[in-house]
Amino acid sequence: MSDSNPYILGTDKEELDRLELQHKVWSTETRAGWSNAEFHEGQTILDLGCGPGYCSIELADVVGPNGKVVALDRSKSFITHLDAHAKELNLPIETIHSDFSAMILEDECLDGAYSRWALAWVPNPKEIIAKVVKALKPGGRMVFHEYFDWSTHHIFPEAKNLTKGINSALKSFKESDSEIDVGAFIPEILDSCSVKIMNNRLMPKLASPNTKEWRWPTSFYKSYFPRLIEMGYLTPTEVEDAFSELEQIEKLHFARLACPLMIEIIAEKN
Numbered sequence: 001m002s003d004s005n006p007y008i009l010g011t012d013k014e015e016l017d018r019l020e021l022q023h024k025v026w027s028t029e030t031r032a033g034w035s036n037a038e039f040h041e042g043q044t045i046l047d048l049g050c051g052p053g054y055c056s057i058e059l060a061d062v063v064g065p066n067g068k069v070v071a072l073d074r075s076k077s078f079i080t081h082l083d084a085h086a087k088e089l090n091l092p093i094e095t096i097h098s099d100f101s102a103m104i105l106e107d108e109c110l111d112g113a114y115s116r117w118a119l120a121w122v123p124n125p126k127e128i129i130a131k132v133v134k135a136l137k138p139g140g141r142m143v144f145h146e147y148f149d150w151s152t153h154h155i156f157p158e159a160k161n162l163t164k165g166i167n168s169a170l171k172s173f174k175e176s177d178s179e180i181d182v183g184a185f186i187p188e189i190l191d192s193c194s195v196k197i198m199n200n201r202l203m204p205k206l207a208s209p210n211t212k213e214w215r216w217p218t219s220f221y222k223s224y225f226p227r228l229i230e231m232g233y234l235t236p237t238e239v240e241d242a243f244s245e246l247e248q249i250e251k252l253h254f255a256r257l258a259c260p261l262m263i264e265i266i267a268e269k270n
């Protein structure tokens with residue numbers, strides 16, 4: 001399987017660092033989701049769209065040496081990265097390099113599944129969820145952490161070019177063949193799969209300058225805005241001006257950044 005363009009921001013060292021920061025920002029919410037789903041020692045849990053494996057490594061701690069984490073991702077470089085860490089730390093992680101549409105999972109082989117920002121980038125989330133449901137044992141639980149409403153993403157005080165960059169990013173997502181706000185549609189998909197929704201909650205974040213929560217979206221700007229030039233949504237001048245505005249806003253102690261609104265959905269197979 002080719003590793004060309006597996007992610008919108010690539011899979012290089014810069015993106016590894018950004019994803020590690022992202023994981024740190026959301027680690028508490030992630031752990032809360034696993035706890036709410038009662039993931040525990042001895043289980044086999046799927047990490048769907050594991051990326052470089054930051055969640056897989058923490059899930060390995062949850063399931064312990066008698067359990068197993070099945071980490072699946074379409075990026076060969078991310079899988080190689082995770083394999084090296086799992087071997088070094090002697091973790092019960094089995095990796096699978098596969099596109100979601102091509103993934104093959106045994107029927108009723110999983111006690112649980114976790115997915116974070118995996119379904120927002122595929123054109124067929126219903127098909128993927130159905131595959132995961134089929135692979136779950138009766139009573140098996142799924143935890144989804146996905147965007148619910150990306151349009152809630154705003155920076156204050158507002159700046160012309162920075163705001164245009166944020167809005168252009170959303171426009172590029174909406175004009176793709178996937179649904180960035182897939183979290184709003186997952187409950188309907190689960191209902192069509194005859195799966196019981198146990199719990200859902202919104203997960204807002206309001207960031208201040210010089211915090212990791214602030215660096216999470218702003219590091220995304222620095223990676224994605226230049227790509228919007230190539231895609232025709234922004235001009236080089238607009239991107240340069242947006243970054244200048246961001247630099248000035250970051251000096252304001254009262255500045256705030258409303259991160260894109262997330263949702264947690266926990267469901268159980270009947």
